[in-house]
C-alpha cells in the first residue's frame with residue numbers, strides 16, 4: 001500500500017480519483033492548495049502526488065519542484081484537461097514523472113500508479129540519500145536538495161553525467177562529488193578544461209601519442225583518457241570542444257577504446273565521463289555547433305544547477321562559511337555578519353553566482369579589516385547600487401515595516417534628508433555618521449563610499465586586493481555628507497584632493513543609484529570634467545575596475561535601459577515585447593525579474 005496525495009484546487013478530480021486510488025489498495029489524502037500539501041507531507045510522507053497543473057498561479061505547475069522535494073521525495077503525476085498547448089510538456093520539464101489526461105479511465109490510473117510506485121521504490125533504494133558525501137557543497141535550499149538527489153542517483157550508476165549551469169554555480173564541485181560518491185572514489189579524478197585545449201594538440205592530450213609522432217614528441221605519452229582508467233574524467237566546458245574532437249570523443253564513449261596518435265594498437269580505458277558546460281547546449285546542437293549524437297550520449301543523466309538567485313536560502317550559509325574561511329586564510333579574528341549585510345547579499349542577483357559571492361566576501365572582509373562586523377557598506381559599490389535598486393522596488397513593504405519599528409537613527413535621518421537635496425554637504429560629523437549609518441538599516445547612502453580608496457573588487461574572477469588602505473573609513477566618514485548630495489550632484493566631492501578622489505569613486509555608484517538608466521555623470525572636479533565615456537563606464541573612479549567587473553556593470557545598465565525602453569515601446573504587452581526584442585517569454589521574464597522591472601510600469 002502506498003500513500004497518495006491529491007491536490008485538487010477546483011474539486012473536479014477528487015470525485016472519481018479517490019475511489020480509483022483506494023480501490024487500487026492505496027491510502028489517499030486530498031488537499032486544495034500546495035501549501036496544505038506541503039504541510040500534510042510534513043506530517044506524513046507520501047510516495048505519489050497527483051497535481052492539477054491547469055490551475056494558474058502558485059497552486060499549479062509552479063509548486064511542482066517544492067512538492068517533489070518533500071519528505072520521501074514523492075513522484076509527481078500531473079493532471080491536465082488541456083489536449084492542446086504545451087501543458088503536458090511543461091509539466092514533464094518541471095519534473096513531473098508522467099502526465100494524466102482528464103478524464104482518466106480507472107484502468108489507466110491503476111497502471112500508471114503501479115509503474116510510478118515501482119520506479120519510486122527503485123529510486124529510494126538506489127539513493128540511500130543520507131549517505132551522500134557532500135564534500136564542500138553548502139546549502140539546504142529545495143533546488144539544491146534536488147540537485148543532490150540527482151547527484152545521489154548519478155553516483156550510484158556508471159552512466160555519463162552532464163552538469164549544466166551558469167558560471168560559478170558549482171559544476172566542478174558537483175562533478176567531484178559524483179566521483180567521490182561513486183565506486184570509483186579511490187581512483188583518479190582527471191579534470192580537463194576544454195576551453196584551454198589547443199585544437200591542434202587536443203587529440204594528443206586526450207588520447208596520447210607515440211614517440212616521434214609529431215615535432216617535439218620526444219617520448220610516448222599516455223593521454224588523459226588513459227590516465228582516467230578506473231576513475232573519472234571530467235570534461236569542463238565541453239561546449240568549447242572542437243567539432244573534430246567531438247567526433248573522436250563520440251567514438252571513445254561508444255567503444256571505450258581509442259588509438260593514440262601514430263600508435264598501431266588501440267588502447268582500452270575503463271573511465272567514467274562527467275561533463276559540464278554553461279552554454280545553452282541544446283541551442284548549440286540546433287545551430288550545428290555541438291554534435292547531436294554526442295549530446296544524446298552525454299545527456300543520459302543531467303544535473304541542472306540553478307543560479308544562486310534562484311536559491312536565495314543558500315546565500316546566508318554560503319556567506320557564513322566563506323567569511324569564516326577568508327578570515328582564517330588571512331589570520332583575522334572571525335567576523336560576524338550584521339542582519340542588514342545578510343539582507344543585502346540575499347537581495348543581490350549574483351550574475352557570477354557562488355564565485356561572485358566569494359569574491360565580494362573577500363572584498364568585504366578586507367574592507368572591514370579592523371571591524372568585527374560586516375555591514376552592507378563593506379560590499380563593493382556596484383553591488384550596493386544594485387541592492388539599493390532592488391530595495392527600492394520592495395519599498396512599500398519595507399516602509400510599512402518601518403512604521404512598526406522604533407524611529408530611525410539620527411544618521412539615517414540626516415542622510416535621507418541629504419538624499420532629498422537638503423544635505424549641508426559638510427564633513428564635520430563624517431566619521432560619526434558613517435559608523436551610525438552602518439549600524440542602521442540604511443543602504444547605498446554614500447557616507448561610506450570612501451571605501452573606494454581600498455582594494456579593488458575582483459569581479460567574478462579575480463583575487464582579492466590588498467589591505468593597505470582600509471583606513472579609508474576616515475574619509476568615508478567625511479564623505480558621509482556626500483550622501484546628502486547623492487542626487488543633487490557634486491558639492492561634497494569638491495573639497496580636498498582626497499574627497500575629490502572619493503567623490504569620483506562615487507560617480508560610478510551615483511550612476512548605479514540613479515533611477516534606471518538615467519546615469520548622471522558626476523565630475524570629480526569642476527575645472528576638469530572627465531570625458532563622458534569615462535564617467536559612464538565608471539573608468540573615472542579612483543578604483544579602476546577589473547575588465548570583468550566593468551563589463552558586468554555596463555552590461556547590466558544596458559540591459560536595464562533596454563528593458564525599460566522595450567516595455568515603453570510595447571506598452572507593457574508581453575506579446576509585443578517578445579516580438580520586438582526577439583527574446584523568449586521565459587528569458588524576458590527572467591530579465592525583468594533580474595532588474596526588478598515591472599511589465600506594467602516599466603520601472
Ligand SMILES: Nc1ncnc2c1ncn2[C@@H]1O[C@H](COP(=O)(O)OP(=O)(O)OP(=O)(O)O)[C@@H](O)[C@H]1O
Pocket residue numbers: 136137138139165166167168169170171172173174236277278318354355358
Ligand atoms: N554549493 C556550493 N557550496 C560551496 N561552495 C560552492 C558551491 N557552489 C560553488 N561553490 C564555490 O564557488 C566557486 C565556483 O565553483 P565551481 O568552479 O565549481 O563553479 P563552475 O560552475 O564549475 O564554474 P565555471 O562554469 O566558471 O567553471 C568554487 O570556489 C566553489 O568551491
